[in-house]
Amino acid sequence: MTTTTAVPATSAKQIEPLLAVTNLSVTFETPHGTVEAVRDVTLEISRGETVAVVGESGSGKSTLAASINALLASNGRVSGGSIRLDGAELTELGEKAMTAIRGNRIGMVPQDPMTNLNPVMKVGAQIVEALEVHGRASGQQARDQAVALLEKAGIADAAARSNQYPHEFSGGMRQRVLIAMALACRPELLIADEPTSALDVTVQRLVLDQMAELADELGAAVLLITHDLALAAERADRVVVMYRGEVVEQGLSAEVIEAPQHDYTRRLLAAAPSMATPKIATSVTEPGTREVLLSLRGVERRYRLRGRREPLVAVGGLDLEVRKGQTVAIVGESGSGKSTTARLALRLEACDAGVATYRGTDLATLKRTGLKDFRRSVQPVFQNPYASLDPRYTVAEVVAEPLRVHRIGDTRSRSAAVARLLDQVALPAALADRYPHELSGGQRQRVAIARALALEPELVVMDEAVSALDVLVQEQVLDLMVQLQRDLDLAYLFISHDLAVVRLVAHEVYVMQHGRVVESGDPEEIFGNPREEYTKRLVAAIPGRREALR
Amino acid sequence: MSVLLMLTRHPVLRRVLEAALTLLGVSVLTFTLLRVLPGDQITASYGIEAGALSPEQLADLRAYYGLDQPLVTQYVHWLGGVVSGNLGVSATSRQSVLDMTVAALPNTLELAVLSIAIGLLLGVPGGLFAASRPGATRDSGSQVASLLALSLPTFLVATVVSTWLANTFGWNPNGEEFATLAQDPARNLQQMLLPALVLGVSIASPVFQTARASILAIRDEDYVRTARAKGVPSRRLQYRHVLRNALIPIVTIGGLQFGFLLGGTLVIEQIFSIPGIGRQVLLGLNQKEYAVVQSTVLVIAVLFVAVNLATDLLYRVVDPRVRAE
Structure with a gap:
């Protein structure tokens, strides 16, 4: 494990970092036993700094984010280490004390704007609520502040829009509402968990710009969680790379991109297609x-x-x-x-x-x-x-279904076909009896491709x-x-x-x-x-x- | 034809059109079913003495009541009357069906409102309570209670409870003559208490199940987590975010149950001797009083359709997404 600490020595000595996560481990109790989703993670964020945590799905990056403001799923718990916000230990706080911190000192921008706003509450009211529960403002004053926040987040005609419901907004607009909501109480730390991966590319850039601008204006440090290393490097001062629950590398963004130390980072860099990556398409003659x-x-x-x-x-x-x-x-x-x-x-x-x-x-x-x-x-x-896969079908049943529907072959020839197709998409034959929920996303998409290939x-x-x-x-x-x-x-x-x-x-x-x-x-x-x-x-x-x- | 198509496109007009068609169907069905049953109004009203009537007398009586006309004519005649506000006359009591209904309906309505109120007051908080700790004792305990309430037949519970109260405490309000709410509120409420409780408990069960399930589902929604992330305390979270969204299925089940209650809870009205609309249909059926049964059933159907429309309107209040359509 290579760890390069990039916090300048002077600042680290003089002032305590805003957020200090030390040797954090998080475990989940599942029917299959205990799973350690985050292992021995250490990272720091200074005031006003933007730190990106990068990793693929299942790397533990979202779990890390959730454990900071104690929003882990009910079967998860912090099993070791500490999380300190401005010197105060968060892992020992009760739910009530944590409620006073959430939204107030730690804001959160979630991933999917389509599902993260309450559908039966006006968007203005949802921002007002954040101000009210922390006693920042109430009544007309809170409503005015909400409108001002929406405006700052890039919503035109904010006064009228604040009286509308989430379904009247596009995805990009909803994400702006969520950003305004997360920053309503001027939190010291903003956690943005894949804030734009559900948005169109052209909108992504705009929303990220607006988020960065607003966070900067309000003096919030940003913990950006993303699967996109290029995006992380572009947006963050420092990058933390996570793999299978552990931090494998961290350092200044430019350094990590230019001279990745860990093999996983190098693979991530190589795999991310950019406009400079050589084409892989076969050449078609005439x-x-x-x-x-x-x-x-x-x-x-x-x-x-x-x-x-x-x-x-x-x-x-x-x-x-x-x-x-x-x-x-x-x-x-x-x-x-x-x-x-x-x-x-x-x-x-x-x-x-x-x-x-x-x-x-x-x-x-x-x-x-x-x-x-x-x-x-x-x-x-x-x-x-x-x-797109029926959760009650095994992999073999999914892949064989088109053959069954088109009445091709008998049971034996179909199972032979399944074996051949799974081999074609480089899936081990042992997966044939598994159910979709037991597979990873990539494996599932291979199953979907195998199914598509079944009928040649x-x-x-x-x-x-x-x-x-x-x-x-x-x-x-x-x-x-x-x-x-x-x-x-x-x-x-x-x-x-x-x-x-x-x-x-x-x-x-x-x-x-x-x-x-x-x-x-x-x-x-x-x-x-x-x-x-x-x-x-x-x-x-x-x-x-x-x-x-x- | 194109005008009709346009009508079916407009959401409100469409609903009204559907309602009218439903009612027409109900009227045809009750009319036909009554005619399919053996015997008719005349033989029923004379009982065993009907055999003593000569064929001529029978024919005269049939002509007097218009039963010698072709069925279609009878139907059109009846429906025409209904549309102009004439629901027909009961042959035995010589009362107009409209008067009978006006007298019986408020009692049924009162019972229905009381029962649904009890059902919601028991079911929704029960659902919240059970869902607050899924799998815990409170959850499994309330589930067993709800299942019990659902599986015990109402007529049995009603009979047992009222007999027990009468024997042990000598309290038997339903033994006395029925008083309407206007006549004697105190006695009326005493008389309504038991039937409303029995019905309310049986309604509470599906309401509880629906509330519990939808609260549990909504609790896992992303926006509830986001609300927590902005620091909403748990009580406010429960009411403003979870329950507010869980109301949508609760309104559905509440509306359905209320509709059924308006149809007259025949058994309960009979056991507790409440002169409601259900009893009116029953008496009419016993006497083969075509006008009474047909018109009362139609009134019930109108109420049912009205409740459904009201439920739809309530959706619009509860869910802004429905309003937008």
Whole structure:
């Protein structure tokens, strides 16, 4: 274990750090026994400093954050070490004393803005509540302060907006509300647990900027929890790298990025795709001559919205082609029409205008056997590997299901097929009898890919299929995708908001905005030299463009 | 046709249209079911003496009550009356069904309101109490109590409790003549107490189960954790964040139960001799009084639909997301 302490010696002697975590261990009691989620972690944060804790899911970084303000799940407890806030020991405090500290001296910005606001309370009232419970302000004064905070967090027309409910806000706006809420009582420490990973890339940057600005203005130190090393290095003064519950490395951001000491940090750095990472896509010889599998011509999809006369054009006049053995990517923010396009390509929805064809056959005309054949040839892999697998099916049942549905083979040949497919996606055969909840996120997504491959499709539609994965796992899945493409001559329709990932695997890229394609062509060209304003913004929003640092 | 389609798009008009269709269905069903039963109003009112009537006399009586008309004509005639406020007349008591209903409905309504109040007052705090320590003695204890309340038949409990009170303490308010709330509030409330308790306890059970389950689910929501992270003390957390969100399913179950109560709790009204709407239907059925049964059932259906609409409106109060639609 390499630990480089970067706190200047003078300041460490003179003033006590704001937060000092020393030899902290946290354990969880589970039905399978005791699990130590955080082991012997030591870190310090000085006033006004931003420290980032980086690690993949399961590294213990969120547990660390939760243990600081004593919000561990009921089966978890601090089993060793100490947490001192401005010299005062927090681990010995009772719930009541802790309640007085939470929100008051330690603010928290949670991960998912969609689920972290009370749906039946107006957003203004939720901020007012933070002020009231700590006796900072009440009544009209509190309401005025809440409006001012919302304004500072970047919400326009804050006075009127504060009277609205969370469902009337977009994800980015909700996260701003949560930031305003966390900083309402001017806490000395702000814990931000993956504050922007649920947001669009272009919004991420803005929200992070606003958070940093506000924290700076109020003099709060920030503990930033993230899985994104590049983002951590860009935002924090110091970086703490966690792996399997332990701190493996910490130091000044630039130093960690430039000269990572620990092997895990080096692997994280190598796996995180940036615009400088070499492409891994196979080269397609004479792509123009390959047969066209999927073709969308002038395709349009409209949704009728309640209370609105004009229908929402989710996809408007889209032209797109996917050839055999080729990876075609669609990038854009949420709401740009990417996922609608995927559903149209899968014929889960019908076009309102235009023609979608597969191998020359109009998808709208497909009936029974034709549709069944189409469903065999085109398979989906969805974003959330936690939600897309039936929790009551074993891995073998999940992978064999398409074969069962299409009445292919008998029990024995199917189980042989399952073994072969699991091998193809590099999963050990022993996993066949496990249930999805026993697998890691990466393993689950491999199961989803194995299921998609069961029917030997020609085209796999991947809708944000690697977005929920940690960088190391993502790298493996991307490598797997490319290898399968080489071996099986697969075509992919690859939908992602992550330009760096798209650049790695795509042969052709379409940039979508408001349901329309604003730019398309070779990814190297599009991202290296974006012509459209929107594409430029997307490229600029990629956190930590590391070429500069290297 | 396009006008009708437009009507079905508007959320409120759509609900009203659905309600009207439901009521029409109920009216057709009760009308038909009554005609399917053997015997009719006349044979029932004359009892065993009905056999002594000559065919001519029977035919005259049938013509007098309009029973010789084709069924469709009878139905249209009855429904036309109902729409203009004429619910028909009871052949035995010579009272108009409207008058009977106006007299009986307040009693049923009172009983329903009291019962649902008891059910909610027992069930919701019970749910909070049980959910405060899932798996602890208080939780399993309340669950056993709730299961007991659910599985004991109300008529049995009602009979046993009232007999016991009458025998041991000589307290038998329901033995006396029924007094409405307006006539003698003290006696009325005494007479209502036992039936309301018996019904309330049986309602408390599903309310308790729903409250407990939804409170437990909401407690694990991200926004509850976030509220804790901003320093909300536990009591306020329980009420402002957990219970406020758990109200949505509680309103659903409360509304359903209240609707059933309005249908007249036939058995309870019978046991405690409360002249409510349930007894009115029962008496009408015994006498094969078509007008009484048909019209009263329709009134009950109207109330049920009204309660459902009210529940929907309550959703809008409780959940701003519903308001937005």
